[in-house]
Amino acid sequence: MVTYQYRCPGCGDVDVRRPMGDASARLPCPHCGTAARRVFTSPRTRLVAPGLVAALDTAGASAENPQVATRGPERPAPRLAHPLHARLPRP
Numbered sequence: 001m002v003t004y005q006y007r008c009p010g011c012g013d014v015d016v017r018r019p020m021g022d023a024s025a026r027l028p029c030p031h032c033g034t035a036a037r038r039v040f041t042s043p044r045t046r047l048v049a050p051g052l053v054a055a056l057d058t059a060g061a062s063a064e065n066p067q068v069a070t071r072g073p074e075r076p077a078p079r080l081a082h083p084l085h086a087r088l089p090r091p
């Protein structure tokens with residue numbers, strides 16, 4: 001879905017969400033029904049949260065070139081310091 005902007009003579013600028021490429025030059029205003037004319041604006045990429053963009057980029061990079069472990073950790077796991085920890089259940 002893409003947000004298109006229309007200008008209604010009575011209501012001013014109105015945002016309308018439609019499928020990409022499904023925007024007509026005129027549209028009935030969703031508020032008053034008057035014919036509203038489409039206004040061409042720059043893409044609204046700034047509405048996407050920067051964290052979401054980073055997460056999508058990371059997911060895309062991981063899908064194309066996943067990082068797979070080829071060997072175990074360099075050092076053994078540290079021993080537990082408290083003696084009661086030895087009585088805890090192990091996986």
Ligand SMILES: [Zn+2]
Pocket residue numbers: 008009010011012029030031032033034
């Ligand atoms: Zn209107």
